[in-house]
Structures are given as structure tokens and as C-alpha cells.
Amino acid sequence: MFFLIKYLIRLWRRRQQPQQPAETEPEASSREPRTRARRVAPAGPSAAARGPLAVLAHELRYDLKTSLRNPRARFVTFLFPVLLLVIFNSAFGGGHTNIAGQQITLARFYVPGIMTLSIVMGSYGMLVQSITVLRETGVLKRRRATPVPPGILIAGQALTTVVTVGITVAILLAVAKVGYGIGFAPGAIAAIACTGVLATLACACVGFLVSSLIGSPEAAMPVVQATMLPLWFLSGVFIPMSNLSAGLRAVGDAFPVEHAANSLHLASVSSSFGGALDGTDLLVLAAWALGAAALAAWRFSWLPSTAKA
């Protein structure tokens, strides 16, 4: 898988290269007799000189590189969800449950369930860890000391999780289809993309918020586990919601994980885009995203919390 991604990145880079001489030439002809212009890298104007979108693409590229090279992240983000899907399907795949009035096999139930898990782990779980580590080791402070707008640094991290989660969801869809013959309608896949991006961003915002409440990198992992684990059981990830008592269902309902899972489950049984989305779920996810983002913006710190006076 990683070789595939690396290959794609290489392809993309190769496509970029022929454009570069064309970019540098007008720059060269308009060069003023300043010594500074001479120092511009041979690759052309810097990302910052090409505008905010170029800086965002630049940041995303390096954040992705960092993320894909982290062996623990690779395991947790890509391999672990696939492993879980295989284990759950071989152990309990034969059973049945009901989703939106339709009887389906548990094998079909686990695909959106594990997809939800991969979204939460890939965005919330990864960000709480990586942001806490980057902050406490001074990397965030050093990046913040440069002219790059802080919003771009945040967006780079958030979009990195969108890309990695997107890859994981695609792998899960492929494994479901090839391994278990569980297919999704094209409309449903489009709906999964919508729900997935919104849920990933919502979980990313909660991740930024939670990392701002954690004082040391050692505390990040336990906090992530303690907050995620109960929700797997209360949100229709491992166990269908219909198996839970009304009280437990209400608890699960308060958190974004259940709403991501619910919409993804709908997508597993419907053939149309509209039928695979639930307005309430999308609203709740958006509300969590906005609320967490606002609180995170207020609490977020670029400086290590151990900073001396």
C-alpha cells in the first residue's frame, strides 16, 4: 500500500517538474538587479511567494510525508482497521442484525463500523498524539516562529488526517468487496465520502481541543484510549445500536462517533446518495466540529506547557 502511495507521489512530482522551468523563466526575465533574487532556489519561487494555497499544498505534502513515515501511525491508521475487519468477520460475520429496517449479515454491519473506527483513530487518535508531541518538543513553536500563517499549519494537520483516513476507508471498501463480496452502490460511496470528510474534520477538531488539555506526550496515549474505547461499544461500531438499552443509546447519541457510524451504516443498506445520508447526523457532526474548533482556538497553545518563566 505504501509503495503505491509513494509511487503516486512520485508520479505527481514528475508531473510537477516539467512545469517548473516555465515558472522560473518569467521570474528570471523580470529579475531586478537585486542580490536577493539570485538566492531564490533553482526550483522556482518558494511556496510562500506563490500564495496561500501553494503554502497549504506545501505544508500538506510535508505533513503527509511525516505521517506516512511514522511506523506506529502506519500500523494504527492503515493496518489495524483491516485486521479488525478480518477478525470480526471471521469470528462473528455469519450473524444477522437490522439496519434501517433491513436485515443484513454482521459481515456487512462491520464494514461501516470499522470504517467509523478508522476515521476516529486516524483523525482524533493521531492528532491528539502528534499535536501533543509536536508542541511539547518545540516543533510547533519553531514553525510558528516563521511567517507561515497559523491557520495553514492547523489546516495542514487536519487535511493530512483527511487524506490518510480517505486511504484507509478506500482500503476497507476494497477488502470488503474483494474479501467478502460486500459491495456498495456508487451513490452510497459518494455519501460515505461526504460523511467521512465531515466526521474526520469533526474528530480532528476534537483532537486539537483534547491535545490542548494534555500536558505531556506520555499522557496522550492513555487519554486517547480511555476516550475512544467506551465509544466503540456505545456508537454502533462493534455492537449494533439496537442491542443497547435506551439509556446507553442516549449516551452514545451525544457523541459524534455514533452519528458518523449511523450515516455510514445507512450507506451500507441504501443505493442512493440521499438515502445514505442523515441530516441530523450531519448537523451533529458539524456542530461538534464548530464547537470543538472554537474551544480549541481559545485553548490552543504553540508553546510547550513545560516552558519556564
Added chain:
Amino acid sequence: MLTNNLDAAVAQRHAATSQAHDGGAEPVISIRGLHKRYGDTEAVRGIDLEIHRGEIFAFLGPNGAGKTTTVEILEGFRRATSGEVEVLGHNPWRAPGSWRERIGIVLQESEAEPGLTVRECLELYAGYYREPRDVDETLELVDLAAQDDQRASALSGGQRRRLDVALALIGDPELLFLDEPTTGFDPSARRAAWDVISGLRDLGKTVFLTTHYMEEAERLADRIAVIAAGQIVAQGTPQTLGGRQFEATQITFTPPVGASASDLPAAIAERAQPQPDGRVLLASTTVAADLHLLSGWALEWGLELDDIEVARPTLEDVYLQLTRESHDQHRS
């Protein structure tokens, strides 16, 4: 270690900086009446400082003296409680993004960018600036060209610090903040870092350096300020800090066998203090005259002064005295 690279860089840089240098004594940093309060504690209690273009300024002080707070205010990471702070013509707290194009920061504790190679780190940071320096040239400047393909996290401590300097230089800043750049270094890595820092002066950069090491300040700085308990307790050049130039020079020697302090020439004898180890200490403000008298006396008697030592109070002595005084004042 990097003189060759530096020479080339300096030559290129010359045309660009000579203009800037004509600006003369215009301050790059000016601080007036700076206070910073955290809740009930006042970390900085009224600081005035001025740092000029092209100088290396060393900011000394014990831990918790307000050093890091002051630097973080200058870097725009913290807001001053009161007082005026101007860095490159802007209040750092409200400075526009373009202001950061002109400063570079080497943080006291920062780790490498995880997962990236040395070159990728520099490329990442180069993308943040509108007119970055060339990556290869910067790698050579800090002598990391041979390591460009290594993961930054695999570098040795000294190499990591040089990478930090390179990251601070990649935007081609006018002003550099170096926060304890050599803390935790072995002596040879420290020497190498000093070469890099004094090289910055030749590039025409203004450097604001904080350090614990007196030797470092003495070696590198044009001017030094000492902060203790949130206040500047002394300011000056390494030679004049704390009235060091007026302090008596200490001449120590062992009197020849059979001679005692009272046998010394009269002008010296009254100032000579016998030490517990049998040597004699002479506090002197007229070193040449005293040494002349002493050697004349020794020659006359046909004696040798084997272990004579002439020493000025070290900067460390001055510093310890200054910070101790302030600590005691604060206690009482």
C-alpha cells in the same frame, strides 16, 4: 570549520548588507520599562535595553531570572504586561506576518521535524518564506551538506543544533534569536557552534543570544546584559561588565625559600596577603609597576618566581557576584 563557505557567503552578501549597514546606530531592538506578570509573580520588573544592527548581544542570567520570558516577548510569543517593545520597528505581539520574514529563531529546546531528512526540513521551512536562502548553500554554511539525506532525528546533538541554526537562517533573517544554543554540548561541539555564531556576525546579522556560559558570552558578544530577578543588574562589553576593568588584578606567587612576605619591597609588602597554601596574593591596580618591582626584587636577590600568576577577575566571578547581590537584595 566553515570559513571557506563563509567567505563565499560573505562575499555574496556584501553588496546587499553594505546598504543596510549605512543605517548606522538605528536600534534593531528597543525595550523600555518592560514588565511581565504571571498572576501574582512578576517575572520581568522594568527592563530597558537597546540592541543595534550588526552586533552580537548576550543576555545572561540564572534560570528563572526572566531571561526566557523576555526573549519570548521579543519573539512575539508572549504579550508584555506593560512597557514598550519594538523589534525591527514593530511591536512583536501585533507584528504582521511579514515581520517574521525578517527574524530567525533557534529555540532552547526543540527537536527535529519527525520523519524528515535534513534537506526536507530545510525545504519545508524554505517554503514558509517569500525569499528564502538557497537550501544547498545554507547546508554548506552550517557544514551539514554531507548529512543532507539523513533523517534529522538521527543527527548527533551538535549536528542537530547546526540544523536548528540552518532552519533559523533559511529565511535569510536580519535578526537572530539564539536561546542557549550550546547547552548540553561537549567542548568540541561548543567550539564548532561558536564558529557558526561568530560567522553570523560576518554575514551582517544581528544576534540576540542567551546563555549560561560566561566563556561563551566573553568569546562571542559585543555587549552583555545580566538579568537577575527580573531586572538588568549590569550592562557593558565583556571587558567592562560590572566595572570589571576597575577591579584589582590578582598577582599570586610563592615566596622563594627563606624569604617571607615581610622581605618584599616596602611598596608591595603592605598589600601582600599571605594565603593558607603558603603563597602570597597581591591585589594590584598598577600591574606593570608592581610586576617591575617584584621582578627587580627577585633579580636583586638572585631568586626565581616559578609559579607567578597574573589574573583579572573572570567574567564568571563578576557574574556570580552580580547575580548573588541581586538575589540577596531580593531576600531582604
